[in-house]
Amino acid sequence: MKILNHLLYANDGKQVSYRATPNRGSKYSPTYLVMHYTAATKAAGSIAWFLKPEAKASAHLVIDKDGTITQFAPFNVVTWHAGVSQWNGLNGLNSYSIGIELVNGGKLIKQGGKWVCPVDKESVPDNDVIIAKHKNETVENAWHEYSEKQLAVAIEVATLLVKTYALKDVVGHEDIAPFRKSDPGPAFPMGSFKSKAMGRKDETLDLYKTSTEVNIRKGAGTQFETVTKMLPANTKVTILKREGTWSFVEVLDTVHGLNDIEGWISAKYLVK
Structure with a gap:
Protein backbone atom coordinates (compact mmCIF):
# COMPACT_ATOMS: atom_id res chain seq x y z
CA MET A 1 0.00 0.00 0.00
CA GLY A 106 -19.74 -4.64 18.75
CA LYS A 107 -21.65 -5.67 21.89
CA LEU A 108 -24.29 -8.26 21.03
CA ILE A 109 -27.59 -9.28 22.61
CA LYS A 110 -29.37 -12.65 22.73
CA GLN A 111 -32.69 -12.87 20.90
CA GLY A 112 -34.54 -16.06 20.08
CA GLY A 113 -31.51 -18.16 20.97
CA LYS A 114 -29.25 -16.21 18.58
CA TRP A 115 -26.65 -13.51 19.06
CA VAL A 116 -27.86 -10.31 17.40
CA CYS A 117 -26.37 -6.90 16.69
CA PRO A 118 -28.77 -4.47 18.42
CA VAL A 119 -28.26 -1.79 15.76
CA ASP A 120 -28.92 -3.59 12.46
CA LYS A 121 -30.70 -6.62 14.02
CA GLU A 122 -28.49 -9.03 12.05
CA SER A 123 -27.59 -12.34 13.68
CA VAL A 124 -23.98 -13.31 14.31
CA PRO A 125 -22.86 -16.99 14.26
CA ASP A 126 -21.75 -18.44 17.59
CA ASN A 127 -18.22 -19.04 16.28
CA ASP A 128 -17.88 -15.30 15.60
CA VAL A 129 -18.71 -14.37 19.19
CA ILE A 130 -16.53 -14.10 22.29
CA ILE A 131 -17.71 -13.63 25.86
CA ALA A 132 -15.49 -11.07 27.55
CA LYS A 133 -15.45 -8.21 30.04
CA HIS A 134 -14.74 -4.76 28.64
CA LYS A 135 -11.91 -2.98 30.45
CA ASN A 136 -14.26 -0.12 31.37
CA GLU A 137 -17.09 -2.41 32.55
CA THR A 138 -17.63 -4.87 35.40
CA VAL A 139 -19.59 -7.71 33.77
CA GLU A 140 -19.02 -10.03 30.83
CA ASN A 141 -20.90 -9.55 27.56
CA ALA A 142 -20.97 -11.05 24.09
CA TRP A 143 -18.83 -9.31 21.47
CA HIS A 144 -18.54 -9.71 17.70
CA MET A 198 4.11 1.48 16.00
CA GLY A 199 6.94 -0.75 14.75
CA ARG A 200 7.88 -2.65 17.91
CA LYS A 201 9.95 -5.67 16.85
CA ASP A 202 9.33 -9.07 18.36
CA GLU A 203 13.00 -9.41 19.23
CA THR A 204 12.81 -6.30 21.41
CA LEU A 205 10.11 -7.82 23.61
CA ASP A 206 11.07 -9.21 27.02
CA LEU A 207 9.22 -12.50 26.50
CA TYR A 208 8.36 -14.96 29.28
CA LYS A 209 5.74 -17.58 30.12
CA THR A 210 4.07 -18.49 33.38
CA SER A 211 5.56 -21.54 35.11
CA THR A 212 2.28 -22.47 36.81
CA GLU A 213 -1.21 -21.09 37.36
CA VAL A 214 -0.73 -17.59 38.70
CA ASN A 215 -2.69 -14.50 39.70
CA ILE A 216 -2.31 -11.27 37.75
CA ARG A 217 -2.97 -8.26 39.96
CA LYS A 218 -3.76 -4.54 39.74
CA GLY A 219 -0.65 -3.62 41.73
CA ALA A 220 2.79 -4.93 42.70
CA GLY A 221 1.82 -7.02 45.74
CA THR A 222 -0.58 -9.64 47.04
CA GLN A 223 -2.65 -6.93 48.74
CA PHE A 224 -3.95 -5.80 45.32
CA GLU A 225 -7.05 -7.22 43.64
CA THR A 226 -6.72 -9.65 40.75
CA VAL A 227 -7.40 -8.43 37.22
CA THR A 228 -9.12 -11.65 36.15
CA LYS A 229 -9.12 -15.35 36.97
CA MET A 230 -5.75 -17.09 37.35
CA LEU A 231 -3.60 -17.28 34.23
CA PRO A 232 -2.94 -20.87 33.11
CA ALA A 233 0.57 -22.32 33.09
CA ASN A 234 2.57 -21.54 29.93
CA THR A 235 0.70 -18.28 29.28
CA LYS A 236 2.91 -16.05 27.13
CA VAL A 237 3.62 -12.56 28.48
CA THR A 238 5.98 -9.69 27.85
CA ILE A 239 7.44 -7.70 30.74
CA LEU A 240 6.87 -3.96 30.37
CA LYS A 241 8.45 -2.86 33.67
CA ARG A 242 9.63 -4.21 37.02
CA GLU A 243 9.15 -3.15 40.63
CA GLY A 244 11.07 -5.16 43.22
CA THR A 245 10.13 -8.83 42.84
CA TRP A 246 7.08 -8.01 40.73
CA SER A 247 6.74 -7.58 36.96
CA PHE A 248 4.13 -5.56 35.07
CA VAL A 249 3.24 -7.65 32.04
CA GLU A 250 1.12 -7.67 28.91
CA VAL A 251 -0.49 -11.06 28.28
CA LEU A 252 0.08 -12.09 24.66
CA ASP A 253 -2.43 -14.96 24.64
CA THR A 254 -6.21 -14.78 24.73
CA VAL A 255 -7.12 -15.89 28.25
CA HIS A 256 -10.64 -16.38 29.63
CA GLY A 257 -11.96 -14.78 26.43
CA LEU A 258 -9.94 -11.60 27.05
CA ASN A 259 -7.33 -9.97 24.83
CA ASP A 260 -4.50 -7.70 25.95
CA ILE A 261 -4.69 -8.28 29.70
CA GLU A 262 -2.15 -6.20 31.63
CA GLY A 263 -1.20 -6.43 35.29
CA TRP A 264 1.36 -7.43 37.90
CA ILE A 265 2.75 -10.95 38.40
CA SER A 266 5.26 -12.15 40.97
CA ALA A 267 8.50 -12.58 39.01
CA LYS A 268 9.22 -15.99 40.54
CA TYR A 269 6.39 -17.44 38.44
CA LEU A 270 7.83 -16.21 35.11
CA VAL A 271 10.32 -18.27 33.09
CA LYS A 272 11.97 -17.94 29.69
Whole structure:
Protein backbone atom coordinates (compact mmCIF):
# COMPACT_ATOMS: atom_id res chain seq x y z
CA MET A 1 0.00 0.00 0.00
CA LYS A 2 0.97 3.64 -0.40
CA ILE A 3 -0.37 7.11 0.29
CA LEU A 4 -0.29 9.76 -2.44
CA ASN A 5 -1.66 13.24 -1.80
CA HIS A 6 -3.23 11.92 1.42
CA LEU A 7 -5.22 9.27 -0.46
CA LEU A 8 -4.78 5.52 0.02
CA TYR A 9 -3.71 3.18 -2.76
CA ALA A 10 -3.96 -0.60 -2.51
CA ASN A 11 -1.18 -3.10 -3.21
CA ASP A 12 -2.34 -3.40 -6.82
CA GLY A 13 -1.51 0.28 -7.33
CA LYS A 14 -5.14 1.35 -7.62
CA GLN A 15 -6.76 3.91 -5.34
CA VAL A 16 -9.14 2.37 -2.83
CA SER A 17 -12.83 3.20 -3.19
CA TYR A 18 -13.30 6.90 -2.40
CA ARG A 19 -16.67 8.30 -1.32
CA ALA A 20 -16.42 11.96 -0.33
CA THR A 21 -18.24 12.64 2.93
CA PRO A 22 -19.89 16.03 3.52
CA ASN A 23 -19.15 15.56 7.22
CA ARG A 24 -15.65 16.94 7.37
CA GLY A 25 -13.62 19.86 8.65
CA SER A 26 -10.57 21.78 7.54
CA LYS A 27 -7.05 20.61 6.84
CA TYR A 28 -4.89 19.56 9.79
CA SER A 29 -1.80 17.57 10.77
CA PRO A 30 -2.83 14.32 12.51
CA THR A 31 -1.06 13.17 15.67
CA TYR A 32 -2.95 10.01 16.67
CA LEU A 33 -4.84 7.09 15.13
CA VAL A 34 -8.18 6.19 16.70
CA MET A 35 -9.71 2.74 16.12
CA HIS A 36 -13.48 2.20 16.13
CA TYR A 37 -16.08 -0.41 15.33
CA THR A 38 -19.13 0.49 13.25
CA ALA A 39 -21.62 -1.22 15.63
CA ALA A 40 -23.16 -2.82 12.54
CA THR A 41 -22.44 -6.06 10.73
CA LYS A 42 -22.53 -4.75 7.14
CA ALA A 43 -20.36 -2.07 5.53
CA ALA A 44 -23.08 -0.70 3.27
CA GLY A 45 -25.07 0.87 6.09
CA SER A 46 -22.06 2.65 7.58
CA ILE A 47 -20.92 3.90 4.18
CA ALA A 48 -24.38 5.28 3.40
CA TRP A 49 -24.60 6.91 6.84
CA PHE A 50 -21.27 8.72 6.44
CA LEU A 51 -22.50 10.19 3.14
CA LYS A 52 -25.57 11.83 4.72
CA PRO A 53 -25.15 15.42 5.99
CA GLU A 54 -27.67 14.78 8.76
CA ALA A 55 -25.41 12.05 10.18
CA LYS A 56 -22.87 14.63 11.31
CA ALA A 57 -20.43 11.72 11.56
CA SER A 58 -17.68 10.23 9.43
CA ALA A 59 -14.25 8.64 9.51
CA HIS A 60 -11.29 8.50 7.19
CA LEU A 61 -11.67 4.79 6.44
CA VAL A 62 -14.10 1.90 6.79
CA ILE A 63 -12.55 -1.57 6.58
CA ASP A 64 -14.98 -4.42 5.89
CA LYS A 65 -14.72 -7.97 7.24
CA ASP A 66 -13.16 -9.13 3.95
CA GLY A 67 -10.54 -6.35 4.04
CA THR A 68 -12.25 -4.05 1.52
CA ILE A 69 -11.41 -0.41 2.23
CA THR A 70 -13.50 2.71 1.63
CA GLN A 71 -12.01 6.18 2.16
CA PHE A 72 -14.18 9.21 2.92
CA ALA A 73 -11.74 12.12 3.22
CA PRO A 74 -8.02 12.75 2.66
CA PHE A 75 -5.90 11.96 5.70
CA ASN A 76 -4.99 15.65 6.11
CA VAL A 77 -8.64 16.67 6.46
CA VAL A 78 -10.59 16.44 9.74
CA THR A 79 -13.40 13.88 9.93
CA TRP A 80 -16.03 13.61 12.65
CA HIS A 81 -15.34 10.29 14.32
CA ALA A 82 -14.27 11.11 17.89
CA GLY A 83 -16.97 13.40 19.28
CA VAL A 84 -16.49 14.71 22.81
CA SER A 85 -13.11 13.25 23.70
CA GLN A 86 -9.87 13.81 25.56
CA TRP A 87 -6.41 12.30 25.35
CA ASN A 88 -3.01 13.27 26.68
CA GLY A 89 -4.05 16.85 27.44
CA LEU A 90 -5.94 17.34 24.17
CA ASN A 91 -9.68 17.97 23.88
CA GLY A 92 -11.71 17.07 20.80
CA LEU A 93 -9.68 14.37 19.08
CA ASN A 94 -11.33 15.03 15.70
CA SER A 95 -8.81 17.83 15.31
CA TYR A 96 -5.83 15.62 16.11
CA SER A 97 -6.51 12.12 14.82
CA ILE A 98 -7.17 9.84 11.88
CA GLY A 99 -10.22 7.62 12.38
CA ILE A 100 -10.58 4.03 11.16
CA GLU A 101 -13.90 2.19 11.47
CA LEU A 102 -13.86 -1.62 11.35
CA VAL A 103 -17.13 -3.28 10.31
CA ASN A 104 -18.15 -5.10 13.47
CA GLY A 105 -21.37 -5.50 15.43
CA GLY A 106 -19.74 -4.64 18.75
CA LYS A 107 -21.65 -5.67 21.89
CA LEU A 108 -24.29 -8.26 21.03
CA ILE A 109 -27.59 -9.28 22.61
CA LYS A 110 -29.37 -12.65 22.73
CA GLN A 111 -32.69 -12.87 20.90
CA GLY A 112 -34.54 -16.06 20.08
CA GLY A 113 -31.51 -18.16 20.97
CA LYS A 114 -29.25 -16.21 18.58
CA TRP A 115 -26.65 -13.51 19.06
CA VAL A 116 -27.86 -10.31 17.40
CA CYS A 117 -26.37 -6.90 16.69
CA PRO A 118 -28.77 -4.47 18.42
CA VAL A 119 -28.26 -1.79 15.76
CA ASP A 120 -28.92 -3.59 12.46
CA LYS A 121 -30.70 -6.62 14.02
CA GLU A 122 -28.49 -9.03 12.05
CA SER A 123 -27.59 -12.34 13.68
CA VAL A 124 -23.98 -13.31 14.31
CA PRO A 125 -22.86 -16.99 14.26
CA ASP A 126 -21.75 -18.44 17.59
CA ASN A 127 -18.22 -19.04 16.28
CA ASP A 128 -17.88 -15.30 15.60
CA VAL A 129 -18.71 -14.37 19.19
CA ILE A 130 -16.53 -14.10 22.29
CA ILE A 131 -17.71 -13.63 25.86
CA ALA A 132 -15.49 -11.07 27.55
CA LYS A 133 -15.45 -8.21 30.04
CA HIS A 134 -14.74 -4.76 28.64
CA LYS A 135 -11.91 -2.98 30.45
CA ASN A 136 -14.26 -0.12 31.37
CA GLU A 137 -17.09 -2.41 32.55
CA THR A 138 -17.63 -4.87 35.40
CA VAL A 139 -19.59 -7.71 33.77
CA GLU A 140 -19.02 -10.03 30.83
CA ASN A 141 -20.90 -9.55 27.56
CA ALA A 142 -20.97 -11.05 24.09
CA TRP A 143 -18.83 -9.31 21.47
CA HIS A 144 -18.54 -9.71 17.70
CA GLU A 145 -15.12 -10.99 16.70
CA TYR A 146 -13.02 -9.29 14.02
CA SER A 147 -11.95 -11.36 11.01
CA GLU A 148 -8.28 -12.25 10.47
CA LYS A 149 -8.31 -10.61 7.03
CA GLN A 150 -9.81 -7.42 8.43
CA LEU A 151 -7.20 -7.19 11.18
CA ALA A 152 -4.34 -7.92 8.78
CA VAL A 153 -5.45 -5.14 6.44
CA ALA A 154 -6.02 -2.76 9.35
CA ILE A 155 -2.50 -3.42 10.68
CA GLU A 156 -1.01 -2.79 7.24
CA VAL A 157 -2.91 0.50 6.90
CA ALA A 158 -2.14 1.59 10.47
CA THR A 159 1.57 0.89 10.03
CA LEU A 160 1.61 2.98 6.85
CA LEU A 161 -0.25 5.85 8.53
CA VAL A 162 2.09 5.85 11.54
CA LYS A 163 5.11 5.99 9.24
CA THR A 164 3.68 8.59 6.83
CA TYR A 165 2.37 11.02 9.44
CA ALA A 166 4.75 10.22 12.33
CA LEU A 167 1.76 9.43 14.55
CA LYS A 168 2.50 9.29 18.28
CA ASP A 169 0.11 6.50 19.29
CA VAL A 170 -2.79 4.24 18.40
CA VAL A 171 -5.79 4.40 20.75
CA GLY A 172 -9.38 3.22 20.89
CA HIS A 173 -12.54 5.31 20.97
CA GLU A 174 -13.04 3.71 24.39
CA ASP A 175 -9.78 5.34 25.56
CA ILE A 176 -10.55 8.89 24.47
CA ALA A 177 -14.26 8.77 25.43
CA PRO A 178 -14.43 6.07 28.15
CA PHE A 179 -17.77 7.12 29.61
CA ARG A 180 -19.55 7.16 26.24
CA LYS A 181 -17.94 4.56 24.02
CA SER A 182 -16.86 0.91 24.15
CA ASP A 183 -15.22 0.49 20.74
CA PRO A 184 -13.21 -1.22 19.45
CA GLY A 185 -13.97 -3.43 22.50
CA PRO A 186 -12.38 -6.52 24.05
CA ALA A 187 -12.53 -8.55 20.81
CA PHE A 188 -9.96 -6.16 19.31
CA PRO A 189 -6.31 -7.07 20.09
CA MET A 190 -5.21 -3.51 20.85
CA GLY A 191 -1.89 -4.43 22.52
CA SER A 192 -0.49 -6.47 19.66
CA PHE A 193 -2.12 -4.21 17.05
CA LYS A 194 -0.49 -1.14 18.54
CA SER A 195 2.89 -2.88 18.83
CA LYS A 196 2.87 -3.83 15.15
CA ALA A 197 1.57 -0.46 13.95
CA MET A 198 4.11 1.48 16.00
CA GLY A 199 6.94 -0.75 14.75
CA ARG A 200 7.88 -2.65 17.91
CA LYS A 201 9.95 -5.67 16.85
CA ASP A 202 9.33 -9.07 18.36
CA GLU A 203 13.00 -9.41 19.23
CA THR A 204 12.81 -6.30 21.41
CA LEU A 205 10.11 -7.82 23.61
CA ASP A 206 11.07 -9.21 27.02
CA LEU A 207 9.22 -12.50 26.50
CA TYR A 208 8.36 -14.96 29.28
CA LYS A 209 5.74 -17.58 30.12
CA THR A 210 4.07 -18.49 33.38
CA SER A 211 5.56 -21.54 35.11
CA THR A 212 2.28 -22.47 36.81
CA GLU A 213 -1.21 -21.09 37.36
CA VAL A 214 -0.73 -17.59 38.70
CA ASN A 215 -2.69 -14.50 39.70
CA ILE A 216 -2.31 -11.27 37.75
CA ARG A 217 -2.97 -8.26 39.96
CA LYS A 218 -3.76 -4.54 39.74
CA GLY A 219 -0.65 -3.62 41.73
CA ALA A 220 2.79 -4.93 42.70
CA GLY A 221 1.82 -7.02 45.74
CA THR A 222 -0.58 -9.64 47.04
CA GLN A 223 -2.65 -6.93 48.74
CA PHE A 224 -3.95 -5.80 45.32
CA GLU A 225 -7.05 -7.22 43.64
CA THR A 226 -6.72 -9.65 40.75
CA VAL A 227 -7.40 -8.43 37.22
CA THR A 228 -9.12 -11.65 36.15
CA LYS A 229 -9.12 -15.35 36.97
CA MET A 230 -5.75 -17.09 37.35
CA LEU A 231 -3.60 -17.28 34.23
CA PRO A 232 -2.94 -20.87 33.11
CA ALA A 233 0.57 -22.32 33.09
CA ASN A 234 2.57 -21.54 29.93
CA THR A 235 0.70 -18.28 29.28
CA LYS A 236 2.91 -16.05 27.13
CA VAL A 237 3.62 -12.56 28.48
CA THR A 238 5.98 -9.69 27.85
CA ILE A 239 7.44 -7.70 30.74
CA LEU A 240 6.87 -3.96 30.37
CA LYS A 241 8.45 -2.86 33.67
CA ARG A 242 9.63 -4.21 37.02
CA GLU A 243 9.15 -3.15 40.63
CA GLY A 244 11.07 -5.16 43.22
CA THR A 245 10.13 -8.83 42.84
CA TRP A 246 7.08 -8.01 40.73
CA SER A 247 6.74 -7.58 36.96
CA PHE A 248 4.13 -5.56 35.07
CA VAL A 249 3.24 -7.65 32.04
CA GLU A 250 1.12 -7.67 28.91
CA VAL A 251 -0.49 -11.06 28.28
CA LEU A 252 0.08 -12.09 24.66
CA ASP A 253 -2.43 -14.96 24.64
CA THR A 254 -6.21 -14.78 24.73
CA VAL A 255 -7.12 -15.89 28.25
CA HIS A 256 -10.64 -16.38 29.63
CA GLY A 257 -11.96 -14.78 26.43
CA LEU A 258 -9.94 -11.60 27.05
CA ASN A 259 -7.33 -9.97 24.83
CA ASP A 260 -4.50 -7.70 25.95
CA ILE A 261 -4.69 -8.28 29.70
CA GLU A 262 -2.15 -6.20 31.63
CA GLY A 263 -1.20 -6.43 35.29
CA TRP A 264 1.36 -7.43 37.90
CA ILE A 265 2.75 -10.95 38.40
CA SER A 266 5.26 -12.15 40.97
CA ALA A 267 8.50 -12.58 39.01
CA LYS A 268 9.22 -15.99 40.54
CA TYR A 269 6.39 -17.44 38.44
CA LEU A 270 7.83 -16.21 35.11
CA VAL A 271 10.32 -18.27 33.09
CA LYS A 272 11.97 -17.94 29.69
